[in-house]
Amino acid sequence: MNYCMNCGHMTPGEPMYCGKCGRSYDSKLCPRLHRNPRGAEVCSKCGSRELSTPQPKIPMSWRLLAILARLGFGLLLFYASLCLVIALIRTPEVQRALVALGLLLAGLWWLWSKLPDWLQELIRVLWKRKEDKDE
Secondary structure (H helix, E strand, C coil): CEECCCCCCEECCCCCECCCCCCECCCEECCCCCEECCCCCCCCCCCCCCCCCECCCCCHHHHHHHHHHHHHHHHHHHHHHHHHHHHHHCCHHHHHHHHHHHHHHHHHHHHHHHCCHHHHHHHHHHHHHHHHHHC
């Protein structure tokens, strides 16, 4: 989704032009839709002089504000998630489940280490083949 700084219209998808005012986003486009820098006078690929008018540049203060807002919301979400995990870990039921899971994993690793090398290699090959089929 793109926001036009000229008319304030939101266009869904990944458009090359604003759906309302017809300006291009952040570059000049020739009739064959070749992308060119904002300062271009001629298309660098086909030589056309008919280039679109790009939307006004986004002020640096708006870009900085958008970065800070994303960072702030991300940190807030991380902090809330971390608080939830810590609160869950402090409950006795979750602690018992984590201990049981840890013991189960330790037992599985011990069993794996006791398998002969040829069987471990066979399991690895079969596991890799299964992953290759899934892709």
